[in-house]
Amino acid sequence: xxxxxLELAENKLLLLxxxxxxxxxxxxxxxxxxILENNFMNYFILQQYILELISSNFVESxxxxxxxxxxxxxxxxxxxxxxxxxxxxxxxxLVDKYINVNMNNIKNAISITADYTIENxxxxxxxxxxxxxxxxxxxxxxxxxxxxQARELCAKWKNSSSDLYTKIISLxxxx
Numbered sequence: 001x002x003x004x005x006l007e008l009a010e011n012k013l014l015l016l017x018x019x020x021x022x023x024x025x026x027x028x029x030x031x032x033x034x035i036l037e038n039n040f041m042n043y044f045i046l047q048q049y050i051l052e053l054i055s056s057n058f059v060e061s062x063x064x065x066x067x068x069x070x071x072x073x074x075x076x077x078x079x080x081x082x083x084x085x086x087x088x089x090x091x092x093x094l095v096d097k098y099i100n101v102n103m104n105n106i107k108n109a110i111s112i113t114a115d116y117t118i119e120n121x122x123x124x125x126x127x128x129x130x131x132x133x134x135x136x137x138x139x140x141x142x143x144x145x146x147x148x149q150a151r152e153l154c155a156k157w158k159n160s161s162s163d164l165y166t167k168i169i170s171l172x173x174x175x
Contacts, residue, residue: 011041012049013087016058016072016080018095022106025062025069030106038094067113112161114154119143124150128157130165138165 018034019026028050035046050070053059058076062069072080099106111131116124122145129139144150157164 008049009083010087010091011045012053012058013080013083014040014091014095015046015049015053016076017084017087017092018099019059019070019072020077020080021095021099024107025064025071026106027067027069031070034095034098034102038098040091112158114157116144116150116154126150126153128153128161130161138168140168 015031015035018031028047031050032043032046035041036043041049050059053076054061054070056075057073058079059070060073062071113129113131114127116126119125124144124147126142126144127139128142130137142153144153
C-alpha cells in the first residue's frame with residue numbers, strides 16, 4: 001500500500017516536472033507521447049493522473065487557437081519545488097534529455113496546425129496555420145471539394161509548412 005502511494009506521488013511529480021521544464025502549454029497527446037516513449041507509466045494511469053492534477057489545480061487546461069493544452073499552475077510549481085527531492089534523478093535526467101532532443105518537434109507540433117471541417121456535403125474548409133511564439137506568421141483557409149483533398153492539404157502543410165510559407169511570401173512579393 002505504501003509503495004503504491006509513493007509511486008503515485010512520484011508519477012504526479014514527474015508530470016509536473018515535465019510541464020514545468022517545457023515552459024509552455026502542450027496537448028495531452030504530446031504529454032502522453034513523452035510518457036509512453038520513455039515507459040514512465042501506462043496510458044490509463046497517465047490519463048487518471050492528469051485529471052487528478054487538474055482537479056487539484058496543480059495543472060490547468062487552457063485553450064489556444066481552439067485547441068486544449070495543459071500547463072502547470074503556480075500551485076503545481078510550488079508543490080514541485082517542495083517535493084522535487086522525491087523525484088528520482090535518473091527520471092529527471094531522462095526527461096531533460098528527451099526535451100533537449102525533441103524540443104523543436106514539440107514546438108512545431110504546437111506552432112504548425114492543419115485541420116478541416118465539413119462545410120456541406122461537397123465542400124470542406126481547410127485551415128492551415130503557422131505560428132512562432134504567439135505571433136501568427138500565416139493562416140490560410142481554403143475551400144476544397146473532397147475529404148481526400150482536405151486530408152492531403154493538411155498532411156502536406158504539416159510536412160512542408162516552412163517551404164510552403166517561403167514560396168507563398170516569394171510569390172506575393174514578386175514584382
